[in-house]
Amino acid sequence: MHNGFHNSLGTNRFLTWFTLFSNSVLMMASIHAVKFNHIRHHKYCLSEEDCEGKSAGMSWYGAIFYGPVHMFLIHKITLQIGNRKYVRNVLAELAAIAVFAFIVFYFKIPFLIYHIIIMIAGEFLMAFFAVWTVHHDTEEHPELARTQRGGWKNKITFSMFYHLEHHLFPAVPTIKLPELARRIDQVLPELEKKNTF
Structure with missing residues (x-):
């Protein structure tokens, strides 16, 4: 959905x-x-x-x-x-x-x-x-939503908690968010990432 x-x-x-x-x-x-x-x-x-x-x-x-x-x-x-x-x-x-x-x-x-x-x-x-x-x-920075790293947590939540990535690039399908997260980490390692859980 x-x-x-x-x-x-x-x-x-x-x-x-x-x-x-x-x-x-x-x-x-x-x-x-x-x-x-x-x-x-x-x-x-x-x-x-x-x-x-x-x-x-x-x-x-x-x-x-x-x-x-x-x-x-x-x-x-x-x-x-x-x-x-x-x-x-x-x-x-x-x-x-x-x-x-x-x-x-x-x-x-x-x-x-x-x-x-x-x-x-x-x-x-x-x-x-x-x-x-x-x-x-x-x-303070609403565009920087929380995100979730860690394989098993994202598997059980179907990658729905890559929310920082989703807010930065809303049109990227959920299935592609792990790859997007890897690219963001490479390009902007200094970007603050608050964990979802």
Whole structure:
């Protein structure tokens, strides 16, 4: 999905859209709303206009408790200030999510009920995992997000914590971030790199 936000999936426009739409249903949140706020996060990083980045200045437990508010706000802001295309996509995704949840609970499909509960819990943790972990204590230089070195940590997180590299070069696909990190280390060894975890 993250590569889809930055049009770096390597697929055509429709397949990129379909990836975001289908993942919205599977993940129980409008991914186009997440995309809208993520693009704004890159533009207004940790400023007042950056809704996605609000939890970065909180304590770790504050970011966890803020999670449900975060999920509500990214949908609200997209519907308020997003263009017609974003609003249309968000409404379509929310409708599809509602239909999916209705079918699952109406027919009482146990493994899908479990899936829905786990996905909602996961979405409520987005403000902590996707924002706080990579941006806390970087307010002085918001463009220099945290990063993660070390093989096994990046393997279990699918290279998603190369966040410094992502902020410097947002269009680089996630799979290429380890190589980008190596190149940055060679060219700018003096660049401050704060660990994610």
